[in-house]
Structures are given as C-alpha cells and as structure tokens.
Amino acid sequence: MQSFNRRQFLQMAGLSSTLLLSGCGSDLFAGVVGQVTEPLNQRLDELLLNPQKPVPEMPISSIEPDKLIVNTFDFTPVIDPKLYRLTIDGEVNNPMQLGVKELYKLPLTSVVMRHVCVEGWAAIVQWGGVRLRDLIQLAQPKETVRYVYFQSADGYYESWDLRSCLHPQTLMAYQKNGEPLPIENGAPLRLAAPIKLGYKHSKWVTRIMLTSNLLPQRGYWEDRGYEWFAGL
Amino acid sequence: MTTDSPRFKPVLFPKQALLAKSFHWVNVVSLFIMLGSGLQIYNANPVFGGRQGIHLPPIFIGGWLAGGRDWHFGSMWIFSLNLLWYGVYILASRRWKHRFVGQPDLKALQVGKNPKRKAYSWHRIVYTAIVPVLLLAILSGIGMYKPAQFYWIVDLFGDWQALRIVHFMTVPIVVGFTIVHSLLALKVGGSRLLESMFW
Numbered sequence: 001m002q003s004f005n006r007r008q009f010l011q012m013a014g015l016s017s018t019l020l021l022s023g024c025g026s027d028l029f030a031g032v033v034g035q036v037t038e039p040l041n042q043r044l045d046e047l048l049l050n051p052q053k054p055v056p057e058m059p060i061s062s063i064e065p066d067k068l069i070v071n072t073f074d075f076t077p078v079i080d081p082k083l084y085r086l087t088i089d090g091e092v093n094n095p096m097q098l099g100v101k102e103l104y105k106l107p108l109t110s111v112v113m114r115h116v117c118v119e120g121w122a123a124i125v126q127w128g129g130v131r132l133r134d135l136i137q138l139a140q141p142k143e144t145v146r147y148v149y150f151q152s153a154d155g156y157y158e159s160w161d162l163r164s165c166l167h168p169q170t171l172m173a174y175q176k177n178g179e180p181l182p183i184e185n186g187a188p189l190r191l192a193a194p195i196k197l198g199y200k201h202s203k204w205v206t207r208i209m210l211t212s213n214l215l216p217q218r219g220y221w222e223d224r225g226y227e228w229f230a231g232l
Numbered sequence: 233m234t235t236d237s238p239r240f241k242p243v244l245f246p247k248q249a250l251l252a253k254s255f256h257w258v259n260v261v262s263l264f265i266m267l268g269s270g271l272q273i274y275n276a277n278p279v280f281g282g283r284q285g286i287h288l289p290p291i292f293i294g295g296w297l298a299g300g301r302d303w304h305f306g307s308m309w310i311f312s313l314n315l316l317w318y319g320v321y322i323l324a325s326r327r328w329k330h331r332f333v334g335q336p337d338l339k340a341l342q343v344g345k346n347p348k349r350k351a352y353s354w355h356r357i358v359y360t361a362i363v364p365v366l367l368l369a370i371l372s373g374i375g376m377y378k379p380a381q382f383y384w385i386v387d388l389f390g391d392w393q394a395l396r397i398v399h400f401m402t403v404p405i406v407v408g409f410t411i412v413h414s415l416l417a418l419k420v421g422g423s424r425l426l427e428s429m430f431w
Contacts, residue, residue: 033303034298037302037306037309048378048381055381055383069282114380117277118276118301120279122392195380227298232379
C-alpha cells in the first residue's frame with residue numbers, strides 16, 4: 001500500500017512538473033484528466049482501427065480545394081527536389097536513401113479522403129503518392145519494430161504506431177488534387193492518411209525512422225498535450 | 233402516492249427514487265463539463281465562419297484546445313454511460329410507461345380546463361423532448377470524433393458542416409432547456425419539487 005502511494009506520488013510529481021513547464025494553471029487539471037482518460041480512449045482508437053480495411057473513398061467531384069487550410073508550426077522550408085533525399089533507417093535491415101526519381105518509380109496510389117483538423121474543420125482532398133507500407137517493406141524492418149518516427153525539414157517531428165503506417169491508405173504523398181504537391185502543403189513529400197487527425201500528417205518529411213519503442217519525444221503537438229494516437 | 237389510513241392526510245412531499253436523483257446529478261455535472269469543454273474546442277475554429285467567425289469569450293474548461301479535448305473526451309464516457317444506464321433503468325423499472333409524456337398529457341392540453349394539469353403536461357413534454365436531443369448530441373459527436381470509422385454517421389447528416397452544426401446546436405438547446413425545465417418544475421411543484429430532485 002505504502003509503495004503504491006509513493007509510486008503514485010512520484011508519478012504525480014513528474015506529471016505536475018511537466019505541466020508547470022507547459023504553462024498556465026488551467027492546463028494542469030486538463031493534463032491530469034488527459035492522463036487518466038487518454039489511455040482508455042487510445043485503446044478504443046486501437047480497437048477501431050483495422051489496418052487491412054480501407055476507409056470508403058469519396059468521389060473526385062466532392063473535393064473541396066479551398067477548404068484545406070495551411071497550418072504550419074514554424075516556417076515553410078523550400079526544398080530543391082533535385083537535392084532531396086528521403087532517409088529510411090532505424091531498426092531496419094536495409095536502411096536507404098531515396099531521391100524524388102526513385103520515389104516516383106514506385107507504385108502510385110491515389111486516395112480521395114476527408115482531411116480532419118483537430119481544430120474542428122475538415123476538407124475533402126485527393127492525395128497521390130507512395131504507400132508507406134511499400135517503403136517500410138523495402139527497408140525490411142526488424143521484427144520488434146512497433147513505431148515509426150517522421151522528421152521534417154522544418155523541425156516538425158511525429159511518431160505513429162506501426163499498424164496505422166501499414167494501412168493501405170497511408171501515403172507518402174507528392175500529389176494534391178491531381179497536381180504536383182504545392183510547397184506549402186509539404187512538397188516534395190508529406191504524410192497523408194484518412195485514419196488520423198491532420199497534425200499527424202507531417203509535411204516536408206526527410207526521414208522515416210523505425211523503432212521498437214516510443215521515445216520521450218512523441219511529436220511536436222503531442223509533447224504539448226495533444227493526443228498521440230489521434231485516430232479517426 | 234396514497235396512504236392506507238384515511239384519517240391522516242399528511243402533506244405530501246415529493247420524493248424521488250435515489251437512482252433517479254443519481255442519474256440526474258451525474259447528467260447535470262457531466263453535461264456541464266461537456267458544454268464547457270465543447271465551447272473551448274469550438275473556439276479553435278468557430279462553426280460559423282471558421283477562424284474569422286465569432287469567437288466566444290475564453291472562459292471555458294480546459295484552457296486551450298488540447299485541454300478542452302481532454303475534458304470533452306474524458307467526460308463523454310461519464311455522460312453517455314450515465315445516459316445508457318438511465319435508459320436501462322427506465323426500461324427495467326417500467327418508468328417509461330408513466331414518467332414521460334403520453335396521451336393523457338396531450339389530452340389535458342387539448343380539452344383540459346385545469347391550468348395546473350396543463351403546466352404539468354408541458355413539463356413532461358419538455359423533459360421528454362430533451363432525451364432525443366442528448367442522444368443526437370452523442371450520435372453527431374461520435375461522427376465527428378471518429379469520422380473514418382463511422383463515416384456513415386457523417387453521411388447521415390449530409391456533410392461535415394451539417395454534422396458540426398447539429399452537434400453545436402445541442403448547446404443552445406440544452407441551455408434553453410435548463411432554464412425552461414427549471415421554471416416549469418418550479419411552476420408545477422414549487423421549490424419542494426425542485427429540491428426533491430437534488431437532495
């Protein structure tokens with residue numbers, strides 16, 4: 001009983017210091033609420049996700065080009081496609097670097113999906129690109145791999161569960177609405193999937209790293225309080 | 233509530249079943265948190281007009297978007313499970329037969345002469361009507377929370393904006409209901425009825 005209490009106390013102490021670092025007092029309570037309920041909600045997210053089952057697609061006529069708002073946490077990096085390299089590494093047998101030309105040679109998949117932002121708005125968008133699972137297969141992940149990290153040219157970072165990455169509609173996209181991907185939407189390569197909230201969809205991705213464990217840093221917004229799984 | 237003895241005619245204090253009071257309490261508190269945190273989320277991107285739309289004064293639960301979401305998706309369990317158990321309770325206790333609006337209430341309103349009976353009918357109509365509104369809030373909420381898994385809910389409402397409007401409209405409806413429901417309860421049973429539901 002005593003050790004349980006001490007353990008609980010230490011957890012609370014660690015929790016409250018992170019919360020103090022994160023800022024204002026009203027966060028504090030919300031942080032505790034999130035710590036209590038988010039594990040349950042994440043279990044629900046995981047249960048709902050079937051990594052084999054595609055989300056029904058929308059017709060091309062339903063695309064809403066002007067509804068997709070550009071959200072960026074810092075600045076917009078301009079990348080020369082000729083110099084661009086995507087690194088895939090971490091716990092893989094075949095780490096690799098791919099240029100734009102090599103990415104374009106891989107099978108192209110198109111998805112017309114609803115892009116849902118954590119803020120509440122949504123837009124129907126067509127994304128075209130390489131299935132993330134094809135890239136992961138090329139890199140030959142070790143059996144212990146459970147998580148995938150994404151690093152972006154602007155310093156944004158994200159982590160996903162492997163199951164969501166293997167979903168057939170999870171793309172590393174280089175097309176938007178039938179056109180080459182615009183810079184402000186993440187050119188030359190960005191994440192896009194109908195199964196997760198918008199902030200999970202890193203733009204300007206330069207590195208994909210496969211890991212067995214979640215690292216202390218889980219994502220730019222997640223480290224500031226957003227849900228990690230963020231399944232739709 | 234009749235008494236066996238004809239000699240005593242004690243003053244009848246309205247009494248509520250303990251379970252009914254518990255459901256009512258949990259509903260009041262969890263719904264208040266749902267509203268407060270929901271308006272916090274609303275402010276990140278107002279339903280009408282988006283970022284240029286009308287923002288509400290920042291007095292809500294959670295402090296910012298992520299905090300509001302934590303509260304919203306935490307209390308949604310308490311709110312909706314409470315409503316579910318309440319549904320089981322009114323079925324099992326057969327309260328659904330006589331505690332909600334029915335033919336006699338409509339008759340009292342149409343042909344009745346007793347203003348007290350009429351007020352009571354309105355009271356029953358109003359608190360019966362809020363049940364489907366709360367269920368609609370949950371349905372539209374599930375559609376917004378998991379639109380990929382429950383895409384058919386979004387389709388049911390037409391599109392995303394329609395879904396957002398329906399979900400949001402439950403806020404003014406619930407606020408209006410709270411006022412009307414309290415006033416009608418006061419009119420029908422005075423403060424004694426009001427207090428019987430809480431203590």
